Amino acid sequence: MFSGAQVSLYPMTDGFVDVILDAVRAMDPFAEKLRIETDDVSTLMVGPHEALFDAMHALFDSAAATGHHAVLHATVSRGCPGEPDDPICAGPLDAGTFGPLEERQQQAMTEVRQTPASGLRADGQFSLYVPGATIHMDEVYGCIDFLKQAGVFAKSKNFCTKLSGDSSAVFEALHQAFIRFGSPAGHVALDITISANSPSLKK
């Protein structure tokens, strides 16, 4: 199943180009599993979901570690009916079977809890879309329940859910939201914003 992301990194500093170039190098361990194309607005990454989220996490942590206020935005998608398939993305989601919602929430929580901490704080928000499916709101509410139990839920906001925690837990929670909710072989899209070192939090 085709999966990928359009990713942008916004370091709020005059030296933003260097912060971005260093962050791109931090993705090297995952780059060979991904097809990567960059233009002036975003970087496309196509590949299996584990590598996608590992690469985004590495990008974020590199920028966060500079101490500058920086934000990562990603539009992440799987199973979009308008996209051609790509062998680089093949994986277990293609099997097309999902267990009951409660079972998936438990599996997702286990994965988040097993993720080693990065020591870097991440504050962000995301929206989950299941276009073209009538199960949309059930899956969205099920996903929000999982986030509350996984310890990364910050608050409900209009149009999105706010997350806060160690960057490893936040990115793994987003990864789990991506693969365990919606329909297994269907279209799922995320609109993700993750912020590091916001001066608003230091007041």
Added chain:
Amino acid sequence: MFSGAQVSLYPMTDGFVDVILDAVRAMDPFAEKLRIETDDVSTLMVGPHEALFDAMHALFDSAAATGHHAVLHATVSRGCPGEPDDPICAGPLDAGTFGPLEERQQQAMTEVRQTPASGLRADGQFSLYVPGATIHMDEVYGCIDFLKQAGVFAKSKNFCTKLSGDSSAVFEALHQAFIRFGSPAGHVALDITISANSPSLKK
């Protein structure tokens, strides 16, 4: 019908706080029509769609006019079944009737063409979601056709459509995409990224 946006502005400069504060002041003419709440990740704006897009456009133009590389991101939504209604948002979309796709494309194009230019360039991309509706892909393709005819289409990208043009035309095109596609009283969401003064375009 409830409509609003979570909006963030990312000026890539050490002086990002001042650029943001000036841009927020540029929204003043529209602020009385909107309910506005800010946290460390985004600013919520709730209100009628005209004021929403006028306010986002003013925010972007103010940042773009500084000459700094700056990006506006917005998650824009109407008719989300998880949101309470709000009298501030009442308007003609509540009537719940849409003409045929071709008629809506023509109306949208007329609106874009009548919009006075700002003289500021905008490069961005967006995704249109119609969650919970089987018409999703027909409406998405219909909207992309409109953008091509309206002169702001830059290229197709995975998961989104890239736009380029005068910032007034780009924001009006996004406004039209928001109100004339999807289902009239149903849930429609946009994931919008608009960039100003990218150094990648100056190479």
